[in-house]
Amino acid sequence: MRRFLTLVCLLCLAIPAGISISGCSRNPGENYCNGLGYGLKVTDVASIDLEPRTTGISLAFGQIYGQTYQVTTPTATTCKASLTTVKAYTWGTTNNQLVDISPAGNICAGTWNRNSGGGIADFTICSAPNPIPSTGNLPYASAYITAAASSVTSNPVQVFVHPQVTSVTLALSGTSTQQQCYSQGQLAQLDAEACYTGTNNQQQLLCAPASVTNASSPSLACSLPTVIVNGSPQTVPLSSIPSCSTAVGTLQYAVASGQVASINNITNQITAEQPGTTLITASVAGSGSSAGYFSTCPPQSIKLTLSNGNTSGTVALGTTQNLTTTITDTQGNPITGLLLNYQSTDPIDISVASAGAIAASYPGVASISAICQPSICNQAPISEIGTYGTGLSITSNPVTITTPGTASDYVWYASPGQSQYVVPVELLSGTVGSTVRLPYVPNSMVMDKLGTNLYLGSEDGLMIYSTATNSVSQQSTVAPGVVLAVSPDDQTVLVNDQVRGLFYVYSNGSSSSTTFGGLGAAAAWTPDSQTLYITDSAALNSLPQNIAAGITGHTDSLYVYNGNTGWTTFCTVYNASTCPNPFMGAQSLAITIPSVGAFFSGSSTTAHTWCPSGTVGNYSHMVFYPLGDSVPVQTDVLAATTDGQHILGAAIVGGGVTLDDIGVTIPTSVSTPSGNCPITTTGSGSSQVQTLSPLTIQNATPLQFPLNPSPGTGNVNATSINQLVASPESNLAFLTYQASSTNTNALLPYYVPGSGVSYLSLTGSAAISAPVAGAFSPDDKYFFVSTAGDNLIHYISIPASVTPSTPPTDTQQIAPNLPACTPVSSGGNDTGCTYTGSGSIVPATAIAVKPRPTT
DSSP: OHHHHHHHHHHHHHHHHHHHHHHHHOGGGGTTOOEEEEEESSTOOEEEEOSOOTOOEETTTTOOETTTTTTOOOEOOOOOBBBBSSSEEEEEEEEEETTTTOOOOESSEEEEESBTTTBBBTOOOEEEEEOOOOBTTSSOEEEEEEEEETTEEEEEEEEEEEOOOEEEEEEEEETTTTOSBBTTOEEEEEEEEEEOOGGGGGGEEEEEOOOTTTTOOOOOOBBBEEEEEEEEEEEEEEEGGHHHHHHHHEEEEEOOOOOTTTEEETTTTEEEEEEEEEEEEETTTTEEEEEEEEEEOOOEEEEEOOOOOOOOOOOOTTTEEOOOEEEEETTTTTTSOOOOOOEEEEEETEEEOTTEEEEEEEEEEEEEEEOOOOTTSBOOGGGGGGGGGSSOOEEEOOOOEEESSSOEEEEEOTTTTTTTTEEEEEETTEEEOEEESSSSSSSSEEEEETTSEEEBBSSSSEEEETTTEEHHHHHTTTTTTTTEEEESSSSSEEEEEETTTEEEETTTTTEEEEEEEEEOOEEEEOSSSSSEEEEEEEEGGGGGHHHTTTOOOSSSEEEEEETTEEEEEEEOOOOOTBBSSOOOOOOOOOEEEOEEEEOOOOOEEEEEEEBBEEEEGGGGOBSSSOEEEEESOSEEEEETTTTTTEEEEEETTTTTTEEEEEEOOOOTSSSSSSSOEEEESSSSSSEEEEEEEEOOOOOOOEEEEEOOOHHHOBBBOEEEEEEEETTTTSOOOEEEEEHHHHSSEEEEEETTTTTEEEEEEEGGGGGGOOEEEEEEETTTTEEEEEEEETTTTEEOOOOOOOOOTTTHHHHHHHOOEEOOOOOOOGGGTTTTOOOOOOOOOOOOEEEEEEEOOOO
16 A cells, blocks of 8 residues: 555656656757757847948048938848847948047048047047048048947948038930930939039049040039149049049939939939929038939920811810820920810810810810920929920910800990999890999909909909809909909909009909009910910000099000019110010000910011020020011001911001901911920030020911991991901901091991901991990800990891801890999099090990800
């Protein structure tokens, strides 16, 4: 029994021990990198990575890496590639007289202070190398640093030590070292020349790429260095100038506009993206510099077509059709993704989206074009406008779109200066609406291209009349004066306070305005709402109403505003060198289609176009919107046809009326002559000069038509010309005018290109003294004309083809019955009223038309 108990006790003690031993099987190799149980453990430091191992570190003499820059922290890893912690590193350098390094890892381009005393801490003062290093007689050299821990040493990192770089000049190499700009997607290698302050404080060349040092006619950013050899100054030969990667290390480049180009910061390759010129900056050793400019080639051709390849066609009502846009750059390569501004001359009826999709909302005719316009397209710094064609606008050919059908219209009639009312008419019902009394007597009325608002100016403030509610939606006393123009996008209104001599640029959305001084006779925006032309004429000072109001500040002036170039004013006094083409003043202007410029009325009819003239890079002496055409015909009023082929003018010459048809070829990027701004390049290398010339509009010999109606049919006894109104289809234009109140049997002249001038006898013409204002319906089916004498509106029906056998006809007349205002000078209370007649009803002198649904 005793033996049995002893056996049980032994088992109780033995079994747990056995279990314990078998549950912790030993494998010492798992803790070691070689798996054999000895050597480097898996938790030990196996390698140390010190960066930047590829580019190295660049330091100027006496500069501290860790003070100017972030301290480079080594990365320690195990043999399993896991990060591990190191308490402290030991730093090493191959030349501590050139590159010294503190225990904390701060690098000195020279030597650190040690044991300075006087309370000065060690490793706080970095002194430049002494003596200054010299490599090939140039002041630069390099050393290598390492970091060590646990008997492991990092990779070496090269430290470049050199004088402070004072400037960097860009040098490009790649697809073609001779090309002026790079096509989209092409690569170029960024390189540079660097200068430093050498002997006698002169800028001297420290380094340059082989493309410069091996060139037969090198373009040096600064002079070659001078060194003292055996007591005599000698110039370092160009062949001894090293590359900057050898002398100062890798430069860091940055691009100002990522839209134009992108940079790979590892390879320092630059890729051309979108057309334009952008600034490239370079930095090294904490010193930054504007290195130069990079240009992505601009469009040479922007071609618009419909899907069938035609440049004219129809788009059915309520449908959408996409334009085909083909763009080629100046190197003959295609461009994709270009940010174009598509514009329509009739956006309310036929609109075009940003991607070139045409949508037809109402019947009508429109000219569609696409413009590459800075700063959203082909941008360039203001000092570089014109470089290889960048910074300039380029337009496509126009595409004419017709949406067939008939639409009804809303029409509004007013008589600025003579009535305080507006009369709306809805053509679908045919009834004349109730007169709407305005807060003030208006002096002008302009509707935006979208038909959203009527803008009525007055000396008390701006009135905004909603076409949707037929009521005044907003008043603004911050912009009193005459409304000269409304941007097509309905965002900006130009108001001219002619008493104070101020222009107000009124922002519709914010109800605020900015001002600048001046008076204007007429103004117009381009269809894309990007450019505003304002013209004035000193002749307006002699008008009786201006004399009575004390307005004598009109001058022969032209102002042009563009979001990219700002405000431009033009000289008016001839000077052979500074003002060879003075602006002589104008009371009327017409924007070209496409909108490369504008024509201005006068004793000679002139055009100013968007290509600047002058030397590229000399911005302060560059002339923007210079003279692009001059036609020796007198015009008082102007109109441009939608097809872009005619500038129509009319004037009173020798007591009679003359109508002129100026046949024009508006330059576009796919037409002849080319629509690109003319650039002449002379010289090469650093002596290369690019000169910009005006874009010239070609015109045929003007066709002149004196207005001489046949006796017995009526008369055109005009005292002044009011309007030339061109039809949407460019096949007809009506002329309205002023005449003596005693005149009778007044005729309505109209012009058909290719056929000449004809005359329409209006119903009740015996009482009509003059047709004073008119407007076409957008579908080109009617011309609404207001007549003085009978104070009626005549609906002129327009046939599909106007010929002698199918002329326009006066089919209907309505009476808007605009009440006359009474001026203060005549005992009334209507401030701003200029009416001098005796009747209680006045004719409409302002007409606005907007299409409306027929259902």
